[in-house]
Amino acid sequence: MKAARNGTKDGLEKTKIAMMRKVSFLSKKDCTDDIEEDSGYLDVTVSELKHPPPQLSPMPEGLSSQQVVRRHILGSIIQSERSYLDSLKRILLEYKKPLMEAEPRILSLKKIQPVFYRLKEILQCHSMFQIALASRVAEWDNTEKIGDLFVASFSKSMVLDVYSDYVNNFTNAMGLIKKACMSKPAFLEFLKKKQAASTDRITLYGLMVKPIQRFPQFILLLQDMLKNTPVGHQDRLPLQLALTELETLAEKLNEQKRLAEQLAEIQQLTRSVSDRNLSKQLNSDQKQLILSETLIETVYGEKGQVLKSKERKVFLLNDMLVCANINVKGPPDISSLVPIGPKYAVKWSAPLLQVQVVEVGQETPQRKDSIYQQSGSKRLSSTNSQGKLFLGPPRLYQDLQELQHDLSVVEEVTLLVGTLQGSYQNLNTTVGQDWCMALQRLIRIKEDEIQCANKCRLRLMIPGKPDKSGRPVSFTVVFSTPSPISKISWVNRLHLAKIALRNENLPGWVCVEDDEKTKPPFWCPLLACQLPQYDKCFTTHLLPVCSLYYSQNVMHSPFNDCFPYRYQLWMSG
Known part of the structure; x- marks a missing residue:
């Protein structure tokens, strides 16, 4: 309104928008808000006296079981939305406002604005939704319709824009909070006092993560509502449309969150690199993180015994593979307020084209363009051991060889027992055959163990430093993945990333656009x-x-x- 009174063009346009939307009151904006607000944003103050929160009336008699369940789900929607709005208000009133008004400054304005970026707009979106929800709840017993309200409220481009900006900035905001806690004791003490004064003892991080969790919560509630909405009900199609809208929105936000986290992972990895050449490569604009996961590296002895195992963070980038040690230690007083995140120490890195996948038991790496396929339930033959490919840890493979040797010996003994002329107690072909069957069962069990272990084992041949004569040297690393699907994903994406480098x-x-x-x-x-x-x-x-x-x-x-x-x-x- 200040801009409108001064006669600026921007203020005139905002006034016209306000009149068209019949907004009764436009609050004044602080000069510092101009840093984070878009020119098209309309800051609207919602009065709880004029627009009280939604309140569900007492349950009437004669309702069916599905109607009763739908009313309970509606009550959960009302309660969760009220709690969500309270959390957003707590962030702005108990954290942002005191930091903005503190004298002397606890945190500079340039850091305050990015930390709380877009929270005011998110609060406004849900304040408008609460007004519409209160109107719909008041007439619930007559209409029993809620799906179209979600479609109207959350299919707008503004909702996607503000949530996208918030999600994309979330990792940056947490990084700023973490740095401020480490460098500014007054800010750390401020966060501790706010948490201690709250009744639920929730931290600032716990409050700020709620916008990321909001749409998945909505989806679960609407799925329950749809399950209890009979076919032919007037609310069934709107609920289906609302679920489609919310799931699409949540998928877009998840993808943006994934990309932002990948960028943060690369930045965190870059900061932990001491090699200037590697750091320069990681800082490249064309460096993309395809996959990163915590895997267990296992070192075996000559007899197949496990010598040691340790967690490693493995990064598959578009043109290189990086393995790093994980250090999760951090100041306990800070880690209790905001996730510190792990620190990495690069153990080795290798060009992707020189990395080869080798299954246990293979003498040579897989062919360049080969594709890993799950072996399924195909068993290994126990009768012909020569030239056979065994997949599994060395220890299990050694146990299998010993069982196969014992089986061949028992089979020979059984044949010799059959040539005996006399009759002896517990020494006949029947006993020998029982031994053979028992050993065959143990062999099948061991083969199953080998296959199960192999499904989660990722064995890679990595290029090392050349020897004194200049010949290339390679070493083998063995990782255990969390699941068979994870191993398949690693092997497939390794091959696809190598194909992409051709x-x-x-x-x-x-081509870059003309405006660059x-x-x-x-x-x-x-x-x-x-x-x-x-x-x-x-x-x-x-x-x-x-x-x-x-x-x-x-x-x-x-x-x-x-x-x-x-x-x-x-x-x-």
Whole structure:
């Protein structure tokens, strides 16, 4: 309104918008708010006297069981939204406002604004939603309809914009809070006092993470509401539309959060690197993090015994693989207020093209373009051990060899017992056959153990420093993944990242926009790779071309972690 009274064009436009929307009161904005607010943002103050919170009336008699359940779910929506609004108000009133008004300054304005970025707009979005929710709750017994309200409130582009900005900035905000706690004792003491004074003892981090969790909570509540909405009910289709809108919104926010976390991981890794050359590579704009996970590195002795095992953080980037030690220690008083996050010490790094996947028992690495496939329930033969490929830890493999040796000996003994002329107690072919069956059962159990262990074992051959004569030297590392799906994902993405480094997959066709403000996407939208393919009808003829395609937009689907490949075959006449 100050700008409007001064006659500026910006103030006139905002006044027109306010009149069109019939906004009764526009609050004054502080000069510091201009740092974080967009020019199109309309700061509206909602009076709780004019717009009291939604209140569900007493339950009438004669309701069906589904109607009763729907009323309880509606009550949960009301309660959770009220609690969420209270949390947003606590952040702004108990944390941001005292920091802005503190004399002397506890935290500079340049740091306060990024920490609480977009929280005021999120509060406004949900204040408007609460007004509409109160109106709908008042007439619930007549309409029993809630889905269209969610569609109208959260399908607007403004909601996606403010939540996207908040999610993208969340990692940066937590980093600023962590640095301020370490460098400014007054700020750390301020956070401690605020937590101690609160009844629920919740920290600032616990309050600020709630916007990220809000839409998943909405989705769960609406899913329960839809389950208890009969077919033909007027609220069923609106609920389905609302779930579609919220799930789409949550998916977009999750993807943005994932990208922001990946960027933060690379930055955290870069800060822990002492090698200038490696640090320069990690700081490259074209460096992309494809996958990172905490894996267990295991070192085995000559007899297959485990010598040591330790957690490592493994980073798969678009052109290199990095393994780092994890140091999670931090000041306890700070870690209780905000997640410190691990610190890394790089153990080794290797160019991706020189990294090879080797299954246990293989003497040579997998072929360059080979694709890992799950072995399923296929068993290893126990009768022909020569030239056989065993997959599993060395110790289990050694146990299996010993059982196979014992089985062959018992089979020979059984044949010799069958040639005896006399009859002896407990020395006959029946006893020998029982021994053979028992050993065969143990062999099958050991084979299953080997296969299960192999499904979670990732064995990599990494290039090392050349020896004194200049010949290349490589070493082998063995990681245990959390699940078989995780191993499949690692192997597949390793191969796909190597395919993406080929000349035919380099994004040379992408150009920067003329204004030089639009950053071109680094990942290729499509990957191509030639693989041999046999025709089922003519197995003796090799088809000339089989191209493998991989689209980046399906990379992070759980289903495509197992089956991320798309094939297209050209048949020549």
